[in-house]
Amino acid sequence: MKRIDLENHFYDQCLIDAMRKRTNAPMYNLAEDTIEWTPSINMPQGELLDKLLDVSEKRFELMTSKGINHAVLSSAGGPELLDAENSIDVCKVTNDRLFTLTQHYQGHLFGSAVLPVKDINTAVNELERCVSDLGFVCWHTHSNYGDSTPDDPRYFPLFKKASELGIYVYLHPHLPASEKFGEYGFTFAGPGLGFTVDTMTTIMRMIVSGLFDELPDLKVVLGHLGEGLPFLLERIENRLAFMNNPAIKCQLPIHEYFRRNIWVTTSGNMSLPAFECAKEVLGTDQILFASDYPFESLDAMMHFLHGIPLSEDDYKKMYYKNAEKYLGISLND
Numbered sequence: 001m002k003r004i005d006l007e008n009h010f011y012d013q014c015l016i017d018a019m020r021k022r023t024n025a026p027m028y029n030l031a032e033d034t035i036e037w038t039p040s041i042n043m044p045q046g047e048l049l050d051k052l053l054d055v056s057e058k059r060f061e062l063m064t065s066k067g068i069n070h071a072v073l074s075s076a077g078g079p080e081l082l083d084a085e086n087s088i089d090v091c092k093v094t095n096d097r098l099f100t101l102t103q104h105y106q107g108h109l110f111g112s113a114v115l116p117v118k119d120i121n122t123a124v125n126e127l128e129r130c131v132s133d134l135g136f137v138c139w140h141t142h143s144n145y146g147d148s149t150p151d152d153p154r155y156f157p158l159f160k161k162a163s164e165l166g167i168y169v170y171l172h173p174h175l176p177a178s179e180k181f182g183e184y185g186f187t188f189a190g191p192g193l194g195f196t197v198d199t200m201t202t203i204m205r206m207i208v209s210g211l212f213d214e215l216p217d218l219k220v221v222l223g224h225l226g227e228g229l230p231f232l233l234e235r236i237e238n239r240l241a242f243m244n245n246p247a248i249k250c251q252l253p254i255h256e257y258f259r260r261n262i263w264v265t266t267s268g269n270m271s272l273p274a275f276e277c278a279k280e281v282l283g284t285d286q287i288l289f290a291s292d293y294p295f296e297s298l299d300a301m302m303h304f305l306h307g308i309p310l311s312e313d314d315y316k317k318m319y320y321k322n323a324e325k326y327l328g329i330s331l332n333d
Helices: 013-020 047-053 057-065 084-104 120-132 153-165 185-192 194-208 229-240 254-260 272-282 298-306 312-327
Strands: 004-010 027-029 034-038 041-044 070-075 109-113 138-142 168-172 219-222 262-265
Touching (some): 004 047, 013 027, 013 047, 013 084, 041 185, 070 084, 070 138, 070 168, 084 120, 109 120, 109 138, 153 168, 168 194, 185 194, 194 219, 194 229, 219 312, 254 262, 262 312
Parallel strands (some): 004 070, 070 109, 138 168, 219 262
Antiparallel strands (some): 027 034, 034 041
16 A cells, blocks of 8 residues: 655754754753753653764665655755745755755655745745756744744745645644643653644634635644544534624634644554544545654554554545545556
8 A cells, every 4th residue: 555654754964964054042062962942841862863963875775665665855944044034045955955855755755845934035936946946845844933933924825835835734843842741751841741732823813813714725634633623612602602702813723723734643642532533523535645754663653553443444434545635646556
């Protein structure tokens, strides 16, 4: 069976080199082998950084050994947080490096753009280049950019360009700014809880701001089976309708945007109840396959997916048919 992994991360060395030169977060501390994301949150690297930087034959062999014959590669967090000038350089070099990889593994590896969001005009032009010239299939971005979030109106031109180009936007988590998370370290502030809270807040702000009404063809993909939102969706929709609130700009019930504009992937969530909830609330047409490698184990993810109760047709939808039908990714055998 064809399988396309929609969340497979890497780093280009240029980002690590740029962060090594910095004296404030985000910065890479070579002596301690950590990335300092904020003054209070350090993320140990070690073997993880080696895996992120290794996008050679070893990565492709690992994928295919697990039955994954296609993947969209995306830069992990960092480039968007740099100052504008450095971000422009790092994003361009990273995108060029990724293009080389997609050409070497043509038809098997696909590119997702990383953009210097602190310079909107340059970012729009870079997205155009990545899609029109390099053949990338999406823009991979994050739930916040340090001092701002993607729902800020200043970023509207980027979403407009993505919609015009017919690509999807993968909204990946980043650390929330609140010290309520930071004081308990990276695992709590990040994958344990903070990532989910920050991403669900950003996508909900995108919805209620009316972004998807202005751009009805915009496609957004969320990881981790929807960042908890399938479980919360009915209550959110119910309570937003509880009383008149002119601040809520969206024109449709919240669940309609999850039918028309938003898909979720399996990345990093190996809970059968969570999968069943996403399936029940969203339907199998809205669920796609992603591994979150190397932040998650490919062995664990594939073992989990092999054990979920799905029909053969629904497996095909999740593994590749939905990506082909809704995201426009053409896969070979």
